[in-house]
Amino acid sequence: MTENIEMDFAVIDPQPAHPAWPAMTLDEARAILCAHGAFFEMETVAVRGVPTRTWANQCPNLGALARRARDQFAERELVVFESEHITYDGFFRAAAAVARHLREAGVGKGDRIAIAMRNLPEWIPIFFGITALGAIAVPLNAWWTGGELVYGLANSGSKILICDEERWRVIAPHLGELPDLCEIWVARANGAELHSPARALESLIGQPTAYGALPDGDFPAVAVEPDDDATIFYTSGTTGSPKGALGTHRNILTISLTASYNAHRAALRRGEGTPPTDARTHLLVIPLFHATGCHATLMNTVMAGNRLVLMRKWDPLEAMRLIERERIFSTGGVPTIAWQLIEHPERHRFDLSSLAAVSYGGAPSAPELVQRIGGDLNAFASNGWGMTETSGTVTLHSAEDYAQRPDSCGPPVAVADLRIMSPEGDRELPTGEVGELWAAGPQIVKGYWRNPAATAATFVNGWVRTGDLARIDAEGFCYIVDRAKDMIIRGGENIYSTEVENILYGHPGVIDAALVGIPHRILGEVPGAIVHLADGAAATEADLQEWVRARIAAFKVPVSILFVPELLPRNANGKILKGDLKALFEPR
Structure with a gap:
């Protein structure tokens, strides 16, 4: 694996259906993209004793990804929030400062550090600063109530919480229930009364607009391996309390290449060469505390040197203003966002011509949506399937493939495998039959944090039992026909x-x-x-x-x-x- 990866990252521009679509099969496209010496070359390594295909050229850990982004894209903007603009250089300086302060606070490898805040520029360097140190980032749902936040903090055993002022007000009355919580760093306290163990985040790393003036230091020297623990994302199951999905650096970094692989695969199937490679701007409207926001969006952005525009909260009118002002290339997350843009009565007031791509997953979508996005927004649609236990993306579906199979979630990316199993889990079903969807690949998490029984029931020799009912057609396209009960x-x-x-x-x-x-x-x-x-x-x-x-x-x-x-x-x-x-x- 290498830190200095030279690569064309792209998202496919919308195109009319190619008259000879597809120009090649999925297997033919994969053979070209993953050939020896190609960027998407794969290698087989042992992951927890299971031979697993991985991207040969992905970064070895999250600190290496941050360094690579700083070295290649230092002067580019990474994130825009209202009037705040942060470059890749400023992001890296802030992430390194977070890591140094955590080290001074006694944080080491394997310690859990929780993040509870809405999408703010601070979220990104905080996440990389935690994980570059070898500690485990625990992003908590910012919509949770005090009792729910207490559960996440206590279950993870987090020793430090980094939150925004709104979450501080929610958690402050519950501090007596959290004896293991040693420190709280509060971003944008805005005059809120902070008392022990809380202090202002800005006293440690300053305001986001001044990140570029922070010392030009590196992360503390810590040996972080690809299969070291990196994250705990809490997933809602159908029974019991939320379970913490324990992810590794390899898990999350696998996702940093999946969107680009999909773009190149679709271009080859269209009969074109390399897709466009200029930097893109994405309007991020889904939370970073979800795998889709953190893994599928943020990691692909940092890997490609692209730009994120954040919103304080989703509002379709404000989104259209931002699309016009910031020349947004792509947005999405869930079908809700696409429908609200399409059907907004004031859409005609805004220049949305820069919007070329709307992607989504995570919720059922009407088959007509792909046509409405093309017709009403003049953009192409893409969707996919994944779950917290798969670190997000497993399948991706876009361009003509999606238009022709609007009820599919697409084929798996090259490093992932799918199978359809009998209800008992003892045999694989023939092509086209409906059964339980199992998934495997380097993005499958290690298991559930401090929950061996649930881990044993869900993870089997490198495969995750998703609980979703699905079928796979002869070409490898997956169709979710029902989800886990309840x-x-x-x-x-x-x-x-x-x-x-x-x-x-x-x-x-x-x-x-x-x-x-x-x-x-x-x-x-x-x-x-x-x-x-x-x-x-x-x-x-x-x-x-x-x-x-x-x-x-x-x-x-x-x-x-x-x-x-x-x-x-x-x-x-x-x-x-x-x-x-x-x-x-x-x-x-």
Whole structure:
């Protein structure tokens, strides 16, 4: 592996369908791109004892990626946020300063450092500073309530929390529950009262606009190997508490090359040469505390020397202003974003001609969306499939392939493998049959943090059992036909039913409850609840919504609650028949 990688990184420009599409098969394109001596050359290494194909030319660790970006793109802008502009040189200086201050605070390899903040420029050097030191970054969901943040901090055993002022206000009342938390660094405190163990982040590394004036130092000398632990991202499952997916440097850096591989593969299938390579600007509207934002977007950006524009929060009108002002080339994350841009009544007021690509995943999308993006936005659409346990991207789908197969999530990238297994997991099913989707590759995480039982049930000899039902066609394109039972994905945010149901059961008037996904054209689906009250109990839909809202993040609150006079229908094993309950919402 090498730090100084010379490579054309690109995203495909929109093109009309090639008359001879495809010019070559997936296997032929892969053979060219991954040939010996080519940039996407692969090598087989042992990852936790399993022979695994990896990119031969990816950086060995996240510190090496940051150095490479500084060396090659120092004067380019990496991130823009409102009036703040940070170059790659400024980013590296700040990341190195974070690492030095962490070392002074006694942080070493394997220590967990949590990040809880909205998308701010500080997030990026903080993440690289933590991981370059060999410590483990623990990005926490910034929408979580105080109790949820306490769970993430306690479960991970984080010794330092780096947060913004909003998260400081949420966590401050709970400090007594976190004896292992030694320090809190608060960004943009804006006059908020900070008390021990909190102090202002700016006192350590200054304001983002002044990062370029920080000392031109390097990261502390620490030997960090590709398979060393790097991240814990919490994933919502269908049962129990959130699980921390323990990822390595190899996992996340594998994703740093997947978008470029997809771009080159699509260009070859179109019959073209190397795609355009000028620097692109991406409007980042999904959280960096998700694998899609951190791994699939940030890592590809830093590897390619591209530019990110951040938003304080998603707003389609503001997004269109930014697309016009910053000449945004690409955006996306979940289908919601594309629909809101397409259908906004003021879209005609803005010059969106620079927008060439809209990508998404993480939630169901209507097959018509790819055509609407091409017709209404004059851009090409791309989607893909992955999960926190796969560090994000496993399949990618774009250009003519997507237009011709709008119900597919695409074929796997070259280093990944997919198989369709029987429900028992004991045999692989023939091409075209529906079964459980399993995935393998260097991006599969090590397992679940401090949860050996869940790890053993989910990870099998290098493969992850996804719980999704899927089929794979003869050409290798994957089709997700259903997701893991009881999982609801609202605009890209995972909601596990058991958590919400348990809160409903905690209400004194509720004796039976179930949460199901209600189809939603923009968000993919939203949570709806069916409730049976105890005799003599009284509660309204608004009462129960407020009950839930007071206890968990707002995006998990049922948008609709139906009351039924009988206990909910169950099968012979006592499990609620949720499939039967979804039909109750159709009249609404």
